[in-house]
Amino acid sequence: xxxxxxxxxxxxxxxxxxxxxxxxxxxxxxxxxxxxxxxxxxxxxxxxxxxxxxxxxxxxxxxxxxxxxxxxxxxxxxxxxxxxxxxxxxxxxxxxxxxxxxxxxxxxxxxxxxxxxxxxxxxxxxxxxxxxxxxxxxxxxxxxxxxxxxxxxxxxxxxxxxxxxxxxxxxxxxxxxxxxxxxxxxxxxxxxxxxxxxxxxxxxxxxxxxxxxxxxxxxxxxxxxxxxxxxxxxxxxxxxxxxxxxxxxxxxxxxxxxxxxxxxxxxxxxx
Amino acid sequence: xxxxxxxxxxxxxxxxxxxxxxxxxxxxxxxxxxxxxxxxxxxxxxxxxxxxxxxxxxxxxxxxxxxxxxxxxxxxxxxxxxxxxxxxxxxxxxxxxxxxxxxxxxxxxxxxxxxxxxxxxxxxxxxxxxxxxxxxxxxxxxxxxxxxxxxxxxxxxxxxxxxxxxxxxxxxxxxxxxxxxxxxxxxxxxxxxxxxxxxxxxxxxxxxxxxxxxxxxxxxxxxxxxxxxxxxxxxxxxxxxxxxxxxxxxxxxxx
Numbered sequence: 001x002x003x004x005x006x007x008x009x010x011x012x013x014x015x016x017x018x019x020x021x022x023x024x025x026x027x028x029x030x031x032x033x034x035x036x037x038x039x040x041x042x043x044x045x046x047x048x049x050x051x052x053x054x055x056x057x058x059x060x061x062x063x064x065x066x067x068x069x070x071x072x073x074x075x076x077x078x079x080x081x082x083x084x085x086x087x088x089x090x091x092x093x094x095x096x097x098x099x100x101x102x103x104x105x106x107x108x109x110x111x112x113x114x115x116x117x118x119x120x121x122x123x124x125x126x127x128x129x130x131x132x133x134x135x136x137x138x139x140x141x142x143x144x145x146x147x148x149x150x151x152x153x154x155x156x157x158x159x160x161x162x163x164x165x166x167x168x169x170x171x172x173x174x175x176x177x178x179x180x181x182x183x184x185x186x187x188x189x190x191x192x193x194x195x196x197x198x199x200x201x202x203x204x205x206x207x208x209x210x211x212x213x214x215x216x217x218x219x220x221x222x223x224x225x226x227x228x229x230x231x232x233x234x235x236x237x238x239x240x241x242x243x244x245x246x247x248x249x250x251x252x253x254x255x256x257x258x259x260x261x262x263x264x265x266x267x268x269x270x271x
Numbered sequence: 272x273x274x275x276x277x278x279x280x281x282x283x284x285x286x287x288x289x290x291x292x293x294x295x296x297x298x299x300x301x302x303x304x305x306x307x308x309x310x311x312x313x314x315x316x317x318x319x320x321x322x323x324x325x326x327x328x329x330x331x332x333x334x335x336x337x338x339x340x341x342x343x344x345x346x347x348x349x350x351x352x353x354x355x356x357x358x359x360x361x362x363x364x365x366x367x368x369x370x371x372x373x374x375x376x377x378x379x380x381x382x383x384x385x386x387x388x389x390x391x392x393x394x395x396x397x398x399x400x401x402x403x404x405x406x407x408x409x410x411x412x413x414x415x416x417x418x419x420x421x422x423x424x425x426x427x428x429x430x431x432x433x434x435x436x437x438x439x440x441x442x443x444x445x446x447x448x449x450x451x452x453x454x455x456x457x458x459x460x461x462x463x464x465x466x467x468x469x470x471x472x473x474x475x476x477x478x479x480x481x482x483x484x485x486x487x488x489x490x491x492x493x494x495x496x497x498x499x500x501x502x503x504x505x506x507x508x509x510x511x512x513x514x515x516x517x518x519x520x521x522x523x524x525x526x
Contacts, residue, residue, distance in 0.1 A: 054403060080405040088403040094396035108404045111411075156404075 005068070007032045007164055007196045008053055013062035015045075015052060022048050024220040026062070030213075035190050035197045037207045037228075040217035041242060046200040047091075049217070050168055053198070054088060055079045067163065084112060087157030088166045093149035095141040095156070101128070102137040105156045112160065127155040131185060147178025151185070158189060165189065167199040171206055179206060186210050204243055216242060218250075295487050299414050302407070306414040316419025320381040320482075321426060327380055328373060332431035335368055336360065336438025343439065344447045353443070354453035358461030360439035361432075365462065365470040369432035371518050374477035377424055378510030382485035385416050386506040389489025390499035398490075413490055417482045424478025425471055432470065469525045476517055481510045 006029035013026040022045040030036045040046055051057045052064060055071050064071040069082055095104045105124045109115060115123070128134040131151040141149060150170060157165060167186065171179050187210045190197045201207045208214070208228035216224040216231065216239055224231055224239045232243060241249030257263070306313070339360045347353050389412070392398050398408040436458075443449040485506045492502035 056399065056402065080407075083403055083405040086403070088400070090396045090400055092395060094400035096397055096400070097392075097395070108406070111404070111406050153400075160404075 005032070006030055007067055008198070009063075009065040010053075011063045013052070013064060014060050015048065015057075016060055017048070021220055023059075026217075026221055028215055028222055030196070030198060032196050033190075033194065034212040035186060035199065035210055037211035037214045038198060038200045038217060039202055039204065039207065039214060039242070042202065044217045045220065046202075046217060047168055050088075050166055050198070050200055054083065054086065054166065084160060085162055086164045086166065087160065087162040089150065089153050089157050089168065089170055091169045091172055092146075093141075093153035095144075095149055095153055097141050099141075100137070101133065101139050101141070101144070101152050104141065104152060105159050108156065108160050123159060124155075127159050128152075130158070130189070131155045132181070145178070147174050147181065150174070150178075150182060154182075154185060154189075158193065158195075161193070163196060165195050165197045167197065167201075169201055170199065171201060171203045179203075183210050204245070218242070292483065292487055295490075296483055298409060299417055299486075302410045302414050303418065306410055306418065309411075309415070312411070312415035313418050313422070316415045317423050318419075319384070320377070320416075320420045321423030324377060324380045324423070324427060325430070327376055328427045328431050329434050331372060331376055332369075332434035333438040335372060335431075336364065336435030336440075337442050339363055339368070339435065340439035340442030340447075344443050344449065353447070353449045354457055355461075356439065356443040356449050357436075357454035357456075357458035360443070361436055361458045361462050362466055364432040364435040364439075366466050366473075367518070367522075369428045369435065370470055370473035370477055371514060373428040373431045373474065374424065374481055374514040375511055377420070377427060377477075378481045378485070378507050378514070381420060381423070382481050382506045382510050383503045385420065385482070385485040386489035386492070387499055387503045389413070389416070389486060390492030390494075390502045393490065393492055394494035394496075394499060409490075413486050417486050420482030420485065421475070421478040424481065425474040428470065428474035428477075465525075469521075472525075473518065473521050476521060477514050480513045480517060484510045484513060 008028070008030040010026055010028040013023050013028075014021065015023045026049075038046055038049060048057070052059055052071075053066060055066075055074060059072070066082060067085060069078065071079075074082065095101075096107065099107065102124055105127055106120050109120050109123060113120075125134055125137070128137055131154050133148060133151055133155065136144065136148065136152070141152070144152065170182050170186070174182065183206055186197055186199060189195060199207060199211065208231075211228060214224075214226060214228055214231050215222050218238050224234050224236060226234065231239060234240070234243075238250040240246070247253050340356065343356045343359045343363075344353060347355055347359065389398075392408075392412065398412070401408040401411060440451075440454060444451045444454050488502040488506045488509070492498045
């Protein structure tokens with residue numbers, strides 16, 4: 001496989017939800033073997049972008065190529081073949097609640113391979129050891145904390161040895177220790193397993209420590225691209241607002257509304 | 272004119288929804304052969320939908336049978352033909368009350384459980400996670416639940432009818448003093464195989480309808496607490512209407 005080609009190549013992507021455009025002319029090339037962060041204010045469509053990359057929804061226009069496959073022409077069978085080469089970590093882990101931790105991690109192996117039980121056990125325990133939860137193999141998902149659930153989901157995402165690992169907001173609601181653990185795991189798994197990682201997040205500080213490239217999305221377009229250091233001194237107001245965490249700026253603090261005083265003093269009924 | 276337009280629009284919407292349900296059913300039917308290879312998943316769902324509904328079905332069957340015994344006895348006594356109580360209760364239970372009441376109880380007990388379980392799986396991204404692991408959730412989650420319901424329903428209806436007949440016997444024979452011999456012999460003579468067939472066909476059809484409605488509502492539930500609640504309510508309401516409507520059609524067809 002050509003290492004120079006991007007693993008995800010998005011050209012002139014447009015996508016709308018309910019008539020409201022989410023992306024309009026988005027271009028993005030995600031390099032192989034790197035940790036790439038996709039950041040942006042809430043509601044810019046970061047999660048939607050992941051759904052487009054993984055083929056859960058289809059673009060209205062433009063092209064998305066993932067590992068050389070054109071997502072526009074891919075049928076269900078081809079899509080499932082492609083997804084076997086991807087792993088995805090959902091915001092809340094999305095563990096199957098009726099299975100134990102062990103069975104959750106074993107699930108993709110049991111569904112897609114005919115490996116003997118002994119080998120499945122070894123593989124699952126190895127992956128659980130990698131995320132530090134070998135001791136929790138017998139627990140049910142309801143017995144895990146948020147951080148532990150995400151680590152189990154991570155073990156499940158890597159159990160099929162994917163080429164591409166996608167993280168959807170992996171730090172939401174985590175305490176600093178769990179966050180640190182997940183951060184270290186993202187970097188370590190990427191480097192030791194030779195993966196490509198895409199991390200969608202808005203935790204600027206945290207993600208800057210592990211990512212090689214950052215894309216900043218706003219208004220349906222990429223407004224900045226570069227290393228975390230480059231982004232810090234990027235000559236754009238929106239980037240400064242986002243990276244500096246400023247309440248008001250190009251992304252307004254107020255949701256569009258009629259004039260404040262006029263509305264307060266108006267005699268009409270409540271809206 | 273406006274009302275006419277709205278009426279027309281709602282008719283179109285209903286047809287579109289019905290079309291979506293039929294498409295969903297067809298997609299499941301295509302996947303059934305490969306799902307049968309994973310029979311363990313289906314057995315687990317027969318347990319969930321069937322065995323766990325047994326208590327409510329048996330209790331209701333007993334009470335319905337007892338009421339039939341009482342009412343039937345009062346009525347038949349007027350004509351001096353109390354001995355016909357056995358055949359009256361059996362036919363009423365096997366052809367009508369067994370399948371219909373079982374289906375209504377099934378929709379309330381197993382149908383709501385199915386819809387809320389699938390809805391919550393949707394809301395907690397479990398179905399998307401399966402999709403991302405290249406496992407078709409319809410094949411792995413929905414079809415086994417559908418088949419579990421379809422297989423459990425006729426069995427539950429048979430148990431309901433059997434316990435109901437016992438309940439009618441309890442009141443008619445033990446309490447009101449109908450002759451035990453004529454109660455059972457008239458039942459054997461009066462209930463034909465076609466009556467039993469009608470009951471079986473009905474309960475199978477209701478099994479398909481109730482399970483289909485439950486898995487469809489759950490699978491396409493809006494992934495919020497409110498959405499899952501609404502899907503559960505819709506399951507019961509739609510199932511009840513569908514069962515009673517189908518009951519009329521099937522009864523007319525069997526005449």
